[in-house]
Structure formats: C-alpha cells, structure tokens
Amino acid sequence: GQQVMQIPQYQHVQEGEDFTTYCNSSTTLSNIQWYKQRPGGHPVFLIQLVKSGEVKKQKRLTFQFGEAKKNSSLHITATQTTDVGTYFCAGRNSGGYQKVTFGTGTKLQVIP
C-alpha cells in the first residue's frame, strides 16, 4: 500500500532559525495537504497543493510539491515559539478512489 514518510522525525531549532520538513510518497500523488498539530491539540489544515512543481507561501511558511508529485516540503523561515507542534503531510493517491495517507509527522521544538 501507499506509504508516506517524513523526515526528520524530530527537530529542535533555536528561535529565529529556519526549519524544513520533507515528505516522500512511495506512489504518485494527486494532491498533498499539510496539517499542524499543536501539543495537546488536533490537526489543523494549513494548505493543499495540487499541481506538479507548485509552490505556495503563507507568511513565513513555504510549501512545495515536487515535479513528479511524489514529494513535498514545508519550510519555515525565522521560526517562532508559536511554530511549535507536529507537522503532517497527507497525500492522496492518484487514480480511482483517492485514499488519504498521513505522513509520519515531524515534531518541531523551538528553543527561545
């Protein structure tokens, strides 16, 4: 079945440093979504990417979808303590029933 891996599993950064998490799928995706889960909270939708090579920005967050639609990345510039949480990608396989598979998640700690 489809597998979606994320690296790194954990990341500690000093406040103000940049952070990147990578998402890799074993199969081609129709689209990919990113979610953020704060400690003790529930996943909250951040963005959806659909097109090959698509890049979207939200303030300090930059999301990319790979040309082959098998990988994606989330980059945070100048992290803040409010960025703390676990970031999940969620990919839907292409063709037929587009089942969603969540990535393994990257837990981000920001040291003030």
Place this chain on the structure above:
Amino acid sequence: EAGVTQFPSHSVIEKGQTVTLRCDPISGHDNLYWYRRVMGKEIKFLLHFVKESKQDESGMPNNRFLAERTGGTYSTLKVQPAELEDSGVYFCASSRAPLGEQFFGPGTRLTVL
C-alpha cells in the same frame, strides 16, 4: 459554523470492556473520517464515510471495531471488546468535498487498562 465535536474527550476502560465514541461532523459535510494516533506516532486512517455509506474501511484494524453513520449525520465507533493496543487518540474529521480540507475534531483519548 460549529466545528467537529467528539464525545467523550477521555475514556478509561478495562480490557474486555466496550466503548463507543461519537463524532458530530460539521453540518453539511458528507465526508466523515476516523483516524487513530497511537503514542504520538503517525495519524492512521481507519475509515471514510460518504453520507451513510462506507467508502473505505481498509484501515479498520479488525472486527472488534465497528463504525456506523446512520442517516449520514453523526457517526459512532464502537470497540468491543477493547484490548490494550487500542489505546490512543481517536480523531474524527469531516470535509465538504471528498478531496478537500479536512476539519478535525478535538479527539477522544482512549486508555485501555
């Protein structure tokens, strides 16, 4: 617009007992999903309803788990009998479109002793 609600927020039961979790999706959202997150690991898909029909239940671990969505509104997830490995946080999510943004509920933390 009210968000997705789940009940209870916490449940502590003994092995062998039965527990029923409830999810109320956002009104008008035909798509309802159940997920489980164990020990802070990945969010594992359990199943997907479109209205009252099970679109995909390939993630249900075994026949001790039964999900229903009568009338296409709220959904229940029953675990009977519960085992230790069923402990975790059960999330429900809903979406208007099948490929769209999913709105997650606050989750039910299940502890099986």
